[in-house]
Amino acid sequence: MMAFESFLLLLAVCVPLLYPIMALAGGSDKVMRHALPLLPIPALIFVLVAQPGGQLELPWLLNGGLWGMDELRRLFLLLTAVLWTVAGVFAVGYLKVHHLRRFCVFWGLTLAGNLGLTVAVDIASFYSFFALMTFAGYGLVVHEGTEEANRAGRVYLAMAVVGEMAILAGLLLASAAADSQMLSDIPAAIAESPQRDLMIALLIVGFGVKAGLPLLHFWLPMAHPVAPTPASAVLSGAMIKAGLLGWLVTLPFGDISLPVWGTLMVVAGAVASLGAAALGVCQQRPKTVLAYSSISQMGLMVLMVGAALADPQRAPVLLPVIALYTLHHGLAKGSLFLSAGLLLPSARMHRALMWLLVALPGLSLAGLPFTSGALAKLAMKEALAEDKLEFALAGYLSPLMTAGAVATLLLVLRYLWTLTAKLETGRNPPMLLAGWLAASSMSLLAFWWMPWNVEGLVKAPVWLPALYQVWALIWPMLVAVGIAGLTVRVTRSVKQR
Amino acid sequence: MTLNMWMPLFALMTSLMASLVIFVLPEQGYRLRTAVNLGAALVKLGIVAVMVWGVFHGVDYGLSFTMLPGVEFVLKADALSMMFAGLSAVLWFLTTIYAVGYLEDSPNRSRFFGFFSLCVASTMGIALAGNLFTFFLFYEMLTLATYPLVVHRGTEQALRAGRAYVIYTLTGGAVLLLAIAWLQGLVGDLPFREGGHFGDADPALHGSLILIFVLLIAGLGVKAAIFPLHGWLPQAMVAPAPVSALLHAVAVVKAGAFGIVRVVYDIYGIEASAMLGLLEPLAWLAAFTILYGSARALSQVDLKRRLAFSTVSQVSYIILGICLFGPVGATGGLVHLLHQGIMKITLFFCAGNYAETLGIHRIDEMDGAGRRMPGTSLAFTVGAFGMIGAPPLAGFITKWTMGTGALASNMDWVIGVLVLSSLLNAAYFLPILHRLWFREPRGSWPHERQWGRLETSAWLFWPPMLTAAMTVLVGVLASLPFSPLSWAELVVLRAYSS
Numbered sequence: 001m002m003a004f005e006s007f008l009l010l011l012a013v014c015v016p017l018l019y020p021i022m023a024l025a026g027g028s029d030k031v032m033r034h035a036l037p038l039l040p041i042p043a044l045i046f047v048l049v050a051q052p053g054g055q056l057e058l059p060w061l062l063n064g065g066l067w068g069m070d071e072l073r074r075l076f077l078l079l080t081a082v083l084w085t086v087a088g089v090f091a092v093g094y095l096k097v098h099h100l101r102r103f104c105v106f107w108g109l110t111l112a113g114n115l116g117l118t119v120a121v122d123i124a125s126f127y128s129f130f131a132l133m134t135f136a137g138y139g140l141v142v143h144e145g146t147e148e149a150n151r152a153g154r155v156y157l158a159m160a161v162v163g164e165m166a167i168l169a170g171l172l173l174a175s176a177a178a179d180s181q182m183l184s185d186i187p188a189a190i191a192e193s194p195q196r197d198l199m200i201a202l203l204i205v206g207f208g209v210k211a212g213l214p215l216l217h218f219w220l221p222m223a224h225p226v227a228p229t230p231a232s233a234v235l236s237g238a239m240i241k242a243g244l245l246g247w248l249v250t251l252p253f254g255d256i257s258l259p260v261w262g263t264l265m266v267v268a269g270a271v272a273s274l275g276a277a278a279l280g281v282c283q284q285r286p287k288t289v290l291a292y293s294s295i296s297q298m299g300l301m302v303l304m305v306g307a308a309l310a311d312p313q314r315a316p317v318l319l320p321v322i323a324l325y326t327l328h329h330g331l332a333k334g335s336l337f338l339s340a341g342l343l344l345p346s347a348r349m350h351r352a353l354m355w356l357l358v359a360l361p362g363l364s365l366a367g368l369p370f371t372s373g374a375l376a377k378l379a380m381k382e383a384l385a386e387d388k389l390e391f392a393l394a395g396y397l398s399p400l401m402t403a404g405a406v407a408t409l410l411l412v413l414r415y416l417w418t419l420t421a422k423l424e425t426g427r428n429p430p431m432l433l434a435g436w437l438a439a440s441s442m443s444l445l446a447f448w449w450m451p452w453n454v455e456g457l458v459k460a461p462v463w464l465p466a467l468y469q470v471w472a473l474i475w476p477m478l479v480a481v482g483i484a485g486l487t488v489r490v491t492r493s494v495k496q497r
Numbered sequence: 498m499t500l501n502m503w504m505p506l507f508a509l510m511t512s513l514m515a516s517l518v519i520f521v522l523p524e525q526g527y528r529l530r531t532a533v534n535l536g537a538a539l540v541k542l543g544i545v546a547v548m549v550w551g552v553f554h555g556v557d558y559g560l561s562f563t564m565l566p567g568v569e570f571v572l573k574a575d576a577l578s579m580m581f582a583g584l585s586a587v588l589w590f591l592t593t594i595y596a597v598g599y600l601e602d603s604p605n606r607s608r609f610f611g612f613f614s615l616c617v618a619s620t621m622g623i624a625l626a627g628n629l630f631t632f633f634l635f636y637e638m639l640t641l642a643t644y645p646l647v648v649h650r651g652t653e654q655a656l657r658a659g660r661a662y663v664i665y666t667l668t669g670g671a672v673l674l675l676a677i678a679w680l681q682g683l684v685g686d687l688p689f690r691e692g693g694h695f696g697d698a699d700p701a702l703h704g705s706l707i708l709i710f711v712l713l714i715a716g717l718g719v720k721a722a723i724f725p726l727h728g729w730l731p732q733a734m735v736a737p738a739p740v741s742a743l744l745h746a747v748a749v750v751k752a753g754a755f756g757i758v759r760v761v762y763d764i765y766g767i768e769a770s771a772m773l774g775l776l777e778p779l780a781w782l783a784a785f786t787i788l789y790g791s792a793r794a795l796s797q798v799d800l801k802r803r804l805a806f807s808t809v810s811q812v813s814y815i816i817l818g819i820c821l822f823g824p825v826g827a828t829g830g831l832v833h834l835l836h837q838g839i840m841k842i843t844l845f846f847c848a849g850n851y852a853e854t855l856g857i858h859r860i861d862e863m864d865g866a867g868r869r870m871p872g873t874s875l876a877f878t879v880g881a882f883g884m885i886g887a888p889p890l891a892g893f894i895t896k897w898t899m900g901t902g903a904l905a906s907n908m909d910w911v912i913g914v915l916v917l918s919s920l921l922n923a924a925y926f927l928p929i930l931h932r933l934w935f936r937e938p939r940g941s942w943p944h945e946r947q948w949g950r951l952e953t954s955a956w957l958f959w960p961p962m963l964t965a966a967m968t969v970l971v972g973v974l975a976s977l978p979f980s981p982l983s984w985a986e987l988v989v990l991r992a993y994s995s
Contacts, residue, residue: 024871060977062889063897102934124897128888135887142935150935161923164887165916172897172912176904 001054001068005046009056009067009119012043012081013129017112020105032104033095037088037435039108043081043115047074055121062124063181069119071453075323076245077118078450079330082442083237084111090338090435091230093428099143103228106139110239113137117242122181123171130167130246133239134160134210140231141223152222159219163209167246170202174250183249191255200261203250210243212295213302214271220295221279225287229341232287233439236294237334241326244301248322253308253315259392262310265302266393270400272299277407286340286418290333293411297329297365300380300404303397307384310391314383321376321383324452328372331443332361336412338436340419343426358419361443362412366480367405367473372447374473377405379454381472402476409480504548504558505572505625508582511541512589512621516614524607531597534610538590541621545586549579549979553987561627569686570634571627576988577762580831580981581624581755584838588747589617591960595846596739598956599853609649613740615642616748623752628688629677629764632756636673636720639752640666646740647733658732665719665729666749673716680709680764689759691992693766695773703773706765710775713760721753721816724786727809734801738849741801745808746842754815754834761819762827762992771822780820784914786813791921800848800860803925804841807884810918811837818899821911824989826902829895832985836883836891839967843880846961847873854953856944860929865938870952874933876965881926883968886919890972894982 001009016039022032052074058065069077088107095103113133120126138160142153175181177199178189190199205216212220220240224232252258273296280292304322308315339358345351364371384397428436515537522530548558551574558574574582596613600606619642622635640663648659680687683705687694698706719726730750734741744750761770770776790810797803814837818830850873851857851866867874883890888897896915903911948954975982 024875060974062894062973062975064976124888124893128893131887135882139934142931145935145937153931153935157927161920161927165919168886168896168900168919169912169916172900173904176901 001050001056005050005054006056008042008046008050009069012040012046013067013112013116013119015039015042016108016115019108023101023105029097029100032101033092036091036104036107037085039088039111040081040084040115043077044085047077047081062122062128064122065125066121066182067119067125068121072248072319072323073118073245075327075450075452076241077115079241079327080114080118080238082446083330083334083439084114084234086435086439086442087230087233087237087334087338088435089438090233090341090432091228093430093432093435094228094230094341099145102139103143106136106143107231109136110140110234114234114239114242118245121183123175123183123186124181126183126249127167127171130242131164133242134164137235137239140235141227143228143231144226146226149226152219152226156219156223159209159216163206163216166202166206166209168206170199170206171250173199173202186250187252188255190250191252196252197261200251200258203247204261204265207243207246207250210240210246211302212240212243212272212298214268214275214295214299217272217276217295221283221288221291224291224294224337225285229287229338230435232290232340233334233337236291236337237330240294240298241330244298244305244322244326247305248319251305251309253319254312257312258309262306262308262391263393265306265309266397267306269299269301269303269306272296272302273400273404274299274407277411280411281414283414284418286415286422287337289411289415289418290336290340293336293365293408293415294333296404296407296411297333300401301325301329303400304380304384307389307391307394307397310393311389314389318383320453321379324379324454325376327450327452328376328443328447329365331439331447332364332373335361335436335439335443336365336415338439340422341432342423342436343428344423345427346425357437357440359412359416361440362415363409363477364443366409366412366477368477369470369473372443375454377401377473378469405473405476406480406483409477410484413480413484501551501556501558502560504544504551505560505574508541508544508548509572509618509621509625511537511544512614512618516611516618519607519614520611522607524605527606530607530610534593534597534614535590537614538586538593542586542590545579545582548574549583552576552579553979559627567681567686568630569628569688571631571688572622572625573627573689574625575689575691576984576991577758577831578624580834580984580988581751582621584751584835585617585620585624585747588743588838588842588964591963592739592743592842594956595742595849595960596737598954599737599739599849601954601956605649608645609737612642612645613743616646616743618642620748620752623755626689628686629680630686632689632759633670633673633677636752636756637670639748640670643740643744643749647736647744649737649740650735652735655735658729658735661732662729665726669716669719669726671716672712676709676712676716679705679712683709687764689763691763693762693764693769695764695769696766698769707773707775710760710765710770710773714757714779717753717756717760719753720749721757721812722750722786722809723782723813723816724789724809727786727790730809731802731805734799734805738801738845738852741805742842742845742849745805745845746838750808750812751834751838754812757816758819758831758834767819767822767827767992776820776822780817780908780911783813783816783820784911786810787817787914787918788921791918791925795921795925797925798859798861800851800858800863800929801845803860804844804848807844807922807925808837808841810922811841811884814895814899817911817914818895818902821899821902821906821908823902823906824993825905826899826908827989827992828982828985829897829899829902831988832898832981833895835981835985836895836968836971839964839971840880840883840891843876843961843964843968844884846957846964847877847880850953850957850961853957854946854948855942857942860932862939862943863929863932864936865933867933869938869942872952872958872962876961877933878930879965879968880961881930883972885922885926886915888972889969891968891981892972894972894975898982
């Protein structure tokens with residue numbers, strides 16, 4: 001890695017890491033608040049200018065540090081940096097004076113953890129940053145200090161600590177088996193180890209807590225909604241993905257076929273995808289609906305992870321698609337969460353425009369043509385095509401994905417429905433509005449210039465899908481709209497009686 | 498070179514002389530006493546630094562003379578000595594600063610600081626002792642020097658704690674003496690030697706050696722607070738905060754643990770210990786103590802008592818580490834000798850700050866203290882996370898190294914102990930942190946005093962800040978030369994190569 005890039009990388013992690021010192025040194029509330037969106041900027045510059053493949057050696061760090069960025073980490077880093085930036089802008093307008101400084105401290109630390117774990121290549125740094133993000137994230141969850149927030153915080157922390165311990169044990173075993181302190185040596189060592197299944201179980205469970213795997217997800221619908229809105233956005237958009245990244249860099253993809261683990265993960269993904277949707281549509285509060293939607297969307301990614309575990313030949317194709325899906329979902333979900341903190345303008349045109357911009361990232365999640373979601377969904381469909389997968393459950397994947405698409409749109413519609421009941425009319429603080437607009441435009445526009453790679457899975461040009469593809473995307477949406485419409489009518493008629 | 502011969506004695510004498518001078522100084526001589534205290538601590542720090550450098554480069558520091566026929570008084574500095582001596586020198590300096598602020602205008606300060614220095618001189622002697630007999634001398638001197646510190650307040654509770662302390666430690670001392678005498682009678686005077694003495698012991702002696710080992714561990718285990726010999730430690734927390742800090746981090750519990758390390762490595766030898774089947778039971782006992790101490794800590798409502806049970810647990814990490822037959826595990830145990838000291842002293846400093854500044858003693862009084870005392874609370878947070886073993890702090894390095902060592906020795910169950918203990922640590926530390934940072938204060942503090950410009954007296958403020966910074970640095974910079982981890986690796990390298 002070139003000196004300039006190395007410097008940027010150090011800056012990217014150290015700026016948010018050292019920013020909390022400002023609070024101790026008596027930085028004014030105003031400066032602290034306005035510095036929030038600047039914290040991820042070095043990371044953003046780094047991810048834009050640096051070439052993947054570079055590494056930075058830090059031999060004095062822990063057991064010998066190594067940071068770097070490859071193709072996979074690039075997308076995760078990009079998502080992290082972008083989302084924290086726009087959420088930071090939003091936060092400037094959103095935050096109240098209540099414990100502002102404390103919030104800023106935890107914001108900086110959580111961000112440092114999230115960025116650090118994304119670029120860490122050695123085990124000790126990775127685990128350090130992961131833990132930093134987890135523990136500092138608690139400060140964001142309980143920030144409001146309500147009884148509900150505290151309860152959510154307790155559940156969050158208890159599950160997170162259990163997750164951390166599973167990760168610790170898994171990494172220890174894997175590191176000893178690999179006789180190495182580097183993440184890149186772990187997968188091969190796990191594949192060959194007699195304790196393979198134990199290690200895989202520990203890592204799946206440990207990272208699964210963060211990724212919201214079914215039964216490990218309980219903290220998620222409690223914690224994401226109670227956090228201040230910008231924090232919810234990064235929790236659900238970026239931090240949840242750290243668990244996914246954890247799997248991608250530690251599990252033995254492509255080395256051996258693990259049909260049992262693969263099947264388990266596919267089933268878990270399916271359960272998450274559909275079950276979370278079923279629970280989510282019953283929720284009353286917009287942010288809770290979104291939290292369930294995150295679990296549901298993560299379910300689809302878990303499903304792809306499962307397929308990649310089961311079929312080593314297909315894994316090299318699936319991993320970039322998972323990364324693409326991550327990027328798409330993170331940006332869209334971030335924008336959706338931020339919209340939950342908006343006020344409605346009184347002018348009619350403005351109001352309509354705003355609803356459109358609120359709805360679009362949601363429709364993107366559901367795979368509306370010409371959105372990032374359409375691309376991600378098409379790529380996923382291709383990657384999981386039955387005839388190319390050697391895997392027992394392969395035949396079920398296509399209907400599952402369709403059902404998932406229906407579920408996704410139902411959740412989005414439910415979100416919009418609950419939001420109409422909640423949004424109040426008023427003037428948005430300019431920074432708040434700017435943050436949300438930036439998030440939406442990242443999801444809807446800037447996405448197309450980002451360095452994702454679909455490996456020729458989707459025939460170009462992606463913004464003009466073939467007709468059969470459009471139909472494949474649209475009909476689940478029509479089904480969802482139909483179900484939603486029917487539900488509303490039935491509810492109304494029941495109420496009238 | 499003769500200077501090298503005398504260096505260990507100088508290191509010992511600085512504290513000893515300081516102690517004598519302080520005893521004769523008038524009670525009111527505040528400035529002079531502080532100057533003597535800090536001056537001696539600084540001089541010792543310098544001497545120890547020179548010796549650390551020397552030992553690293555293979556210089557021989559040694560001094561011995563015959564006390565009785567067959568009984569030698571030996572002072573000697575090896576890599577392991579310097580570990581303990583270094584810890585003692587650094588933390589003594591910081592604790593002295595802290596104690597000066599803490600005991601401001603309380604009675605009997607001359608007595609206090611006199612014994613305080615004497616206690617540190619004893620730890621120096623323990624670190625530099627070259628054979629069991631010399632070790633024993635200083636080990637008992639430590640008991641006598643710490644008793645007046647434990648009962649310093651003179652309250653009913655303090656006297657009771659002091660009584661328990663003396664009964665436990667003197668009994669332990671007697672058992673230790675018995676074991677040493679038996680060993681001496683059996684094989685003569687044994688200097689501490691890297692690699693030990695019993696690698697090729699006569700099989701006829703095995704029975705006696707095993708029994709002696711049990712006695713030695715029982716004697717040393719009292720101070721190291723191994724279950725079921727730990728009863729005195731939670732009671733002794735009535736001592737003033739700087740005493741608790743020193744007791745838990747350097748002086749007493751560490752002396753016990755250090756003694757066990759010496760016995761296993763430098764008397765029996767790690768291979769002979771393993772061959773005699775001594776390590777496995779000791780490892781189980783240590784593992785049980787780790788979990789027992791954590792479990793008991795959970796139910797304590799008094800902050801210092803909770804910290805005391807945490808010490809019971811943490812010190813056994815050291816024992817468990819050396820029982821993992823192999824260099825990596827041993828490194829993990831030894832490095833915890835330093836790490837536990839740094840982290841625990843931070844926590845006790847903080848507990849003292851809360852008590853002196855806000856009158857907080859119980860955990861449920863700590864609500865919202867983070868806003869009132871951010872520096873102290875930050876230090877406490879770092880110390881607590883270190884104890885939990887959260888990366889990248891000192892405790893994580895210990896846990897990671899020990900875990901790797903356990904796997905290398907096929908003792909996979911140790912991972913379970915480490916994980917369970919971390920969970921328990923999290924369960925009793927995290928609620929405190931929540932109270933500090935996220936609860937609103939309850940109105941007024943039990944007994945608040947304004948103390949200068951900072952959140953508390955500067956004498957009390959800076960020591961925990963420094964040790965907290967060290968907790969972070971020894972973890973983050975673990976791979977640098979002269980870090981605790983690198984030094985522990987050096988000790989183990991020398992022990993296993995000889």
